[in-house]
Amino acid sequence: MDSVLRFQARIGHRALLLTTAALPLTGWTVHAITLHRRLAAAKKDPLTGLLRRDAYTARARQVLRRHGDDTAVVLVDQDHFKDVNDTMSHAAGDVVLMATAARLTAWAGPRAAVSRLGGDEFAIVLEMPAARREVRLAQLVQMLRVPVTLDDGQVVDVAASVGAAACDIVGTRDLSVLQRAADAALYEGKHSGRAHLATAAYATLPSVNGRRAGRPGTSLWGRVA
Structure with a gap:
């Protein structure tokens, strides 16, 4: 009987040690997960x-390295977005921005770099071979013209302007130039x-912080994303 009790005591002591050791490990695991989530959230709008x-710049350069001359940079600017904010509320504007972001993500695919540069401006860097370029861009414009339905059932007519620069046409893989x-x-x-x-000539136009000189919002490029 004594030997049984001593064996049970040893088992109980070991279990206590394991449990005690596991507690700080569990705490560190929770901390690591929380930190990871915060870092991931900090990379996103x-x-x-x-x-x-x-985060967009890092991902975009990866796409450029991976796909080379088949890569394109696409910039999107919501048309008449100020009118939505002024006449329908900023909440309605937020819904439009979220809808646009979802459409861009769906269009570009999971391997692309998709960013909100600030306000109602977006950027995408993705693989887009010359043979598919015209069709893909036409699809994007069509997607961005689909009306957005607000939470209260109101329908907002939307559209966006789209500009693209392809590596093989512009003659560079430099993200800033593109x-x-x-x-x-x-x-x-x-x-x-x-x-x-x-065309290649567009890359030589005067610019401010990577944007066409004199266009609205040039001073904000790179500050907000």
């Missing part, structure tokens, strides 16, 4: 869930109802 500027060219193309075709594709 809180409204749309799209990548913020730094963004500059795409931005110039976007404003060249503003409110045209179709995507505007940059």
Whole structure:
């Protein structure tokens, strides 16, 4: 009987040691998970869930390295967005931005870099071979013209201007140069109802922080994402 009791005591002591050791490990695990979630959240825009500027830049450069000349940079600017905020409320504007973000994510696919640069402006870097480029951009413009239904049932007519710069056309894989060219193309075709594709000349236009000189919001480029 004594031997049985001593064996049970040893088992109980070991179990206590294991439990005691597991407690701090569990605490660190919870802390690590919480920290990871906070870091992941810091990389994303809180409204749309799209990548913020730094995370977008890192992902975009990965896409450029992976796909080379088949890569394109696409910039999107919501048309008449101020009118939505002014006449329907900022809450309605938020719904429109979230809808646009969801559409861009669905269109670009999981391997693309999709970002909200700030306000109603977005950027995508993705694989887009020349043979599919025209069709893909036309699909994007069509998606962005689908009306958005608000929580109260109201329907908002929406549209967006789209500018794109492809590595094989512009002649570079430099992200900043491609963004500059795409931005110039976007404003060249503003409110045209179709995507505007940059030529190599667009990359040489004067710019401020990577955006066409004189266009609205140039001072904000890179500050908010």
